[in-house]
Amino acid sequence: MLYQAIPPHYARIRDQLAADIAQGRFLAGQKLPPERDLAERFDCTRVTLRQALQQLETEGLIYRENRRGWYLSPPRIDYDPTRLVSFMDYVRRQGREPLTELLSAERRRAGAWLAARMGLPSPDEPVFRLHRRRLIDGRPVLVEINTLLASWCPDLLDARLDRSLTTVLRERFGKVQTRCTLNLRLGTVNDDQAELLQLASGASNLVLERLNYAEDGLLVEFDQEFWRPDAVSVAVQADFPSRPL
DSSP states (O other), rough: OOOOOOOHHHHHHHHHHHHHHHHSSSSSBOOOOOOOHHHHTTTOHHHHHHHHHHHHHHHSSSEEEEETTEEEEEOOEOOOTSOOOOOOHHHHHHOOOEEEEEEEEEEOOOHHHHHHTTTTTTOOOOEEEEEEEETTTTTEEEEEEEEEEEETTTTGGSSSSOOHHHHHHHHHHOOOOOEEEEEEEEEEOOOOHHHTTTOOTTOOOEEEEEEEEESOEEEEEEEEEEOOOOOOEOOOOOOOOOOOO
């Protein structure tokens, strides 16, 4: 006789909530009932319920805002970080509403770590550091730090920096970046990032680091992006050579 294993209670709760979502019981961005009410509905402890909710969060179906509760995830934004398209443009092209908040902008010395990362001749090399937060449909999804060579765009801090940096560099300064190298990894948010992204401290995030080069091959920018992992889907287009290398 074959016996079918009974799935654990949290898995059954996960399946029922996933079915509710699929059937349109909750709308994108809508807040789910409080954990207390859900625990009563499924006759379980809060610990068991949170196992189910965390599973759904891992799958990108729901997300948690720190101290506010659980929400149904809106569709992820599609993002190709190798393409020279601004955040504002590619979000709008997908029918969503982008917003950029400038948190700080300053001129400073690069420091030893950044000088080594960008191959600068001295840690005293002046750079501009921009700290910005990006939102989609009013929801914080990305914290970004852009560090640019001050000698490449010396009047950058005179420009409006709560909009597309790509557009500012091109239209105001005639500067264009032509290629980049990327590093993509999973990380965890620090306390400041958690507050800005409405996550719990130590929650997972998607970290993208990009070195951007100007037309003459000069390395001009180090870009760090810290994404909510449930907000983005990274898809890179690549052209293969006509014959194998």
